[in-house]
Amino acid sequence: xxxxxxxxxxxxxxxxxxxxxxxxxxxxxxxxxxxxxxxxxxxxxxxxxxxxxxxxxxxxxxxxxxxxxxxxxxxxxxxxxxxxxxxxxxxxxxxxxxxxxxxxxxxxxxxxxxxxxxxxxxxxxxxxxxxxxxxxxxxxxxxxxxxxxxxxxxxxxxxxxxxxxxxxxxxxxxxxxxxxxxxxxxxxxxxxxxxxxxxxxxxxxxxxxxxxxxxxxxxxxxxxxxxxxxxxxxxxxxxxxxxxxxxxxxxxxxxxxxxxxxxxxxxxxxxxxxxxxxxxxxxxxxxxxxxxxxxxxxxxxxxxxxxxxxxxxxxxxxxxxxxxxxxxxxxxxxxxxxxxxxxxxxxxxxxxxxxxxxxxxxxxxxxxxxxxxxxxxxxxxxxxxxxxxxxxxxxxxxxxxxxxxxxxxxxxxxxxxxxxxxxxxxxxxxxxxxxxxxxxxxxxxxxxxxxxxxxxxxxxxxxxxxxxxxxxxxxxxxxxxxxxxxxxxxxxxxxxxxxxxxxxxxxxxxxxxxxxxxxxxxxxxxxxxxxxxxxxxxxxxxxxxxxxxxxxxxxxxxxxxxxxxxxxxxxxxxxxxxxxxxxxxxxxxxxxxxxxxxxxxxxxxxxxxxxxxxxxxxxxxxxxxxxxxxxxxxxxxxxxxxxxxxxxxxxxxxxxxxxxxxxxxxxxxxxxxxxxxxxxxxx
Amino acid sequence: xxxxxxxxxxxxxxxxxxxxxxxxxxxxxxxxxxxxxxxxxxxxxxxxxxxxxxxxxxxxxxxxxxxxxxxxxxxxxxxxxxxxxxxxxxxxxxxxxxxxxxxxxxxxxx
Numbered sequence: 033x034x035x036x037x038x039x040x041x042x043x044x045x046x047x048x049x050x051x052x053x054x055x056x057x058x059x060x061x062x063x064x065x066x067x068x069x070x071x072x073x074x075x076x077x078x079x080x081x082x083x084x085x086x087x088x089x090x091x092x093x094x095x096x097x098x099x100x101x102x103x104x105x106x107x108x109x110x111x112x113x114x115x116x117x118x119x120x121x122x123x124x125x126x127x128x129x130x131x132x133x134x135x136x137x138x139x140x141x142x143x144x145x146x147x148x149x150x151x152x153x154x155x156x157x158x159x160x161x162x163x164x165x166x167x168x169x170x171x172x173x174x175x176x177x178x179x180x181x182x183x184x185x186x187x188x189x190x191x192x193x194x195x196x197x198x199x200x201x202x203x204x205x206x207x208x209x210x211x212x213x214x215x216x217x218x219x220x221x222x223x224x225x226x227x228x229x230x231x232x233x234x235x236x237x238x239x240x241x242x243x244x245x246x247x248x249x250x251x252x253x254x255x256x257x258x259x260x261x262x263x264x265x266x267x268x269x270x271x272x273x274x275x276x277x278x279x280x281x282x283x284x285x286x287x288x289x290x291x292x293x294x295x296x297x298x299x300x301x302x303x304x305x306x307x308x309x310x311x312x313x314x315x316x317x318x319x320x321x322x323x324x325x326x327x328x329x330x331x332x333x334x335x336x337x338x339x340x341x342x343x344x345x346x347x348x349x350x351x352x353x354x355x356x357x358x359x360x361x362x363x364x365x366x367x368x369x370x371x372x373x374x375x376x377x378x379x380x381x382x383x384x385x386x387x388x389x390x391x392x393x394x395x396x397x398x399x400x401x402x403x404x405x406x407x408x409x410x411x412x413x414x415x416x417x418x419x420x421x422x423x424x425x426x427x428x429x430x431x432x433x434x435x436x437x438x439x440x441x442x443x444x445x446x447x448x449x450x451x452x453x454x455x456x457x458x459x460x461x462x463x464x465x466x467x468x469x470x471x472x473x474x475x476x477x478x479x480x481x482x483x484x485x486x487x488x489x490x491x492x493x494x495x496x497x498x499x500x501x502x503x504x505x506x507x508x509x510x511x512x513x514x515x516x517x518x519x520x521x522x523x524x525x526x527x528x529x530x531x532x533x534x535x536x537x538x539x540x541x542x543x544x545x546x547x548x549x550x551x552x553x554x555x556x557x558x559x560x561x562x563x564x565x566x567x568x569x570x571x572x573x574x575x576x577x578x579x580x581x582x583x584x585x586x587x588x589x590x591x592x593x594x595x596x597x598x599x600x601x602x603x604x605x606x607x608x609x610x611x612x613x614x615x616x617x618x619x620x621x622x623x624x625x626x627x628x629x630x631x632x633x634x635x636x637x638x639x640x641x642x643x644x645x646x647x648x649x650x651x652x653x654x655x656x657x658x659x660x661x662x663x664x665x666x667x668x669x670x671x672x673x674x675x676x677x678x679x680x681x682x683x684x685x686x687x688x689x690x691x692x693x694x695x696x697x698x699x700x701x702x703x704x705x706x707x708x709x710x711x712x713x714x715x
Numbered sequence: 716x717x718x719x720x721x722x723x724x725x726x727x728x729x730x731x732x733x734x735x736x737x738x739x740x741x742x743x744x745x746x747x748x749x750x751x752x753x754x755x756x757x758x759x760x761x762x763x764x765x766x767x768x769x770x771x772x773x774x775x776x777x778x779x780x781x782x783x784x785x786x787x788x789x790x791x792x793x794x795x796x797x798x799x800x801x802x803x804x805x806x807x808x809x810x811x812x813x814x815x816x817x818x819x820x821x822x823x824x825x
Contacts, residue, residue: 529770531770531771531773531774531777532738532770532771532774575777575778576745576771576774576775576777576778577774578770578773578774578777578805580770580804580805599804599805599806600804601804602804619806620806621805621806621807621809621810622777622805622806624777625777625780625805625806625807625810626780626810634806634809653770653801657767657769659767663766665767665797667797704737705769
């Protein structure tokens with residue numbers, strides 16, 4: 033069931049139960065008067081009365097929402113308004129009685145009791161709505177014990193509701209005990225007035241007014257009830273009701289105590305208001321970053337809140353960054369000329385260091401304040417704004433009066449400055465990480481592009497099997513390999529290594545691929561290939577960059593290899609018949625080293641035959657130059673031995689065998705070069 | 716990490732490189748070479764203390780090949796076998812004078 037529906041049912045329930053309660057009481061009056069012989073238990077109207085109270089309570093519990101610091105006055109306004117309406121009702125009743133007191137209608141017991149019941153309804157409504165409001169206020173910032181105490185109080189009220197069903201006489205022994213018990217409770221609960229501290233001066237005045245008026249309503253109700261009691265015609269007397277009396281007492285106690293406490297809190301409210309403002313300022317500073325504010329706004333908030341916290345007449349904040357070494361100034365009530373004068377006057381001490389950006393260590397807070405020999409400004413407070421142990425700013429606060437800044441004020445500004453420092457640090461961290469994120473994103477794109485440069489399928493025929501392995505030290509590498517089928521039974525296999533590593537190497541690697549794909553298919557010999565490639569690369573390589581490469585023609589018809597080496601580490605050829613490893617060291621020079629036709633003189637080529645079971649191993653210098661943690665290189669000999677050891681397997685087995693051995697040798701040391709390996713096994 | 720010292724005796728500039736030259740430390744070597752190439756005509760480089768040189772380090776020498784051809788006399792000496800192998804693989808001994816001792820290097824200068 034929705035709360036709205038429950039509230040509506042409660043409202044109509046309350047109305048219905050009040051009518052029933054009234055009807056039955058009047059009915060009793062008739063029974064008495066005409067001495068009718070009707071067997072009706074006197075508890076019936078009392079039950080309806082109890083139900084009326086429960087329904088009203090249920091209604092207001094849903095209607096009056098939880099207290100928070102902004103709606104205290106609204107809650108009190110509710111009491112005031114409900115009180116006003118019900119009091120006007122009660123006044124109406126009183127006026128009616130007064131107007132007709134001399135007529136027979138004014139002395140008619142039915143009439144009197146009817147009016148009395150109407151009055152009772154009004155009073156219950158007022159009492160219960162007031163109690164619910166007090167409950168909300170008492171339980172503002174509640175502790176566990178307080179909540180338990182309140183729940184116990186409510187149980188006591190429910191208990192007294194049941195107790196009332198038995199029908200007690202006013203001031204009977206049990207009645208008095210019950211009342212003392214509940215009164216004690218009310219007194220303890222009435223001491224919970226935390227909400228008052230959250231009111232500002234104006235709100236406190238309003239509260240006093242509203243609460244006083246509700247006190248007057250209470251008094252008026254009590255006196256009206258007494259006036260009715262004196263007629264002696266009442267069939268139902270509210271004073272016999274422990275619950276209602278308890279509510280009366282509770283409301284009266286809380287009203288009295290809260291008025292007094294609010295009254296005594298009036299002079300201190302300015303202090304609370306300031307503390308609250310400080311807290312709000314502090315919150316603003318700490319939230320400056322998540323709210324997407326700029327550094328500038330953070331500085332503005334820092335300056336404003338520090339000034340208002342210490343009642344400064346003038347202030348400046350100077351921020352020095354790499355971009356602005358002369359400082360950016362945020363001024364309040366001061367001119368640049370005055371700043372220079374103040375800076376000149378401060379010749380000694382921590383303040384001098386702070387305003388001249390020479391702070392290196394933590395400054396004790398008693399050294400942050402000082403005097404000025406000026407007519408307009410006599411007190412000075414200066415604080416360094418530190419980010420990552422470096423002073424980036426100085427905050428200076430000035431006051432007309434001498435000795436205006438005490439330790440408390442300094443501490444407040446220190447917390448402001450610290451909070452601002454954190455915000456600024458977060459701000460730089462945030463922008464740095466954003467930048468990083470972008471770089472990473474770009475590198476990821478470069479990585480994807482580069483991966484697409486390496487072949488995902490290696491061309492071969494039944495005469496040989498081939499596999500490759502490549503790993504870059506950074507996100508992108510400068511190693512390149514590729515194989516193309518040039519014609520039937522002839523393949524062009526290349527391995528290349530761009531000097532350096534990282535992004536620029538990767539760009540040159542892409543150029544190498546372009547050159548390879550355009551030249552190789554023209555069926556140029558390996559030596560011609562490098563001559564032409566050198567010409568092409570000379571034009572576009574950076575001065576310090578060069579490329580080493582080896583180019584192999586694999587002729588499966590003649591079972592021979594024709595190759596040239598452009599400064600690249602020599603390829604290894606494992607001979608299955610002898611079990612030896614040959615190093616294919618034809619002389620040659622790296623691409624881009626000599627950027628003229630002289631280069632051609634240094635390019636040689638050779639042809640070697642191969643047999644079944646022979647293994648050709650191409651690699652880049654990252655493998656023999658890989659160093660372990662005792663600075664030992666894997667070197668060419670270990671690589672040769674490793675090739676021999678694994679030569680019996682398939683290319684994949686050979687590759688994995690060598691890589692495993694390399695990893696064992698490195699023993700967890702991370703490679704700082706790209707490394708690539710191609711294994712060709714002839715069938 | 717590389718430690719580089721430049722000294723001058725008579726009209727001969729001597730650069731001593733000790734340690735390892737990789738991508739990052741090649742910048743130091745490059746700076747020393749650059750300033751020497753700006754003012755000097757005769758330069759010898761002592762690489763006897765060089766344990767390792769990466770391709771980026773080799774790039775430093777490659778970038779000064781043009782200066783050598785335009786008349787600056789450069790001799791490297793004291794290369795360990797492994798460093799010499801790296802130079803040889805790339806074909807640099809055909810373009811840069813390499814001596815085994817300082818004495819030999821000074822002779823080659825003249």
